[in-house]
């Protein structure tokens with residue numbers, strides 16, 4: 189039994205900048221000004237006291253989902269941190285502190301991305317505008333907290349962070365060979381395909397509080413995980429999407445010892461070759477027809493230890 193509000197879009201200007209994150213070799217991301225901090229938030233609440241609203245039509249304990257929306261919007265103005273996860277933990281905790289009938293809340297959000305735009309710096313070069321941003325539908329940071337109350341205190345039951353909606357194409361140096369060949373097989377083996385994937389990556393911390401970003405050196409920015417995926421894709425000649433996401437997972441666990449788990453949802457969107465008379469690596473490609481393949485994989489630190497032993 190639960191109810192809540194979703195698609196609560198909130199935009200906060202001049203939020204706290206994210207500074208002091210640890211840098212990694214795969215990424216030039218070292219923080220962001222958060223001049224424009226947007227999120228699409230979802231709030232889901234649970235509690236035995238909501239049963240009469242379902243069973244008897246008695247709304248005495250119901251906080252209207254419209255009020256939940258107002259609560260989220262209002263608290264975006266009071267949040268003094270720099271991360272999606274931090275905001276979700278803050279506003280989720282405030283729900284539990286404000287409304288006794290809420291026993292637990294599941295707060296999640298996708299960050300709405302805005303790109304800095306280059307403008308002349310007056311010295312012959314360019315610098316990012318601090319005023320004008322491009323609205324994008326690029327990949328976005330994701331956060332989720334499931335919070336409950338224990339002895340009157342808010343505790344974290346579950347935490348998940350992520351980056352979703354990555355779309356990457358690698359034009360060559362990907363194969364897909366060696367799979368089962370039987371009477372149902374029509375797909376030709378390919379030593380050098382153009383591989384197009386869409387990818388969501390999720391991670392959980394050993395200590396869920398590290399996801400808040402209050403200690404930036406222990407925080408894992410979605411931008412850095414995105415960059416790891418791109419770099420591993422660039423570097424490795426993989427034999428499948430399965431192979432690729434495993435290699436990305438190892439690198440993420442290696443770079444961020446504060447994470448206990450990383451998981452993937454991949455979709456194969458590889459274009460189809462329409463000509464076999466082109467020179468060299470050149471191809472002409474078209475969209476693939478439905479249906480589409482997917483891969484899901486979850487790994488923890490034991491996978492990293494085993495890979496070191498191989």
Ligand SMILES: O=c1[nH]c(=O)c2[nH]c(=O)[nH]c2[nH]1
Pocket residue numbers: 364375427428429430456481
């Ligand atoms: O990377 C891939 N993994 C598969 O399992 C698969 N199956 C398929 O038809 N194409 C692909 N590509």
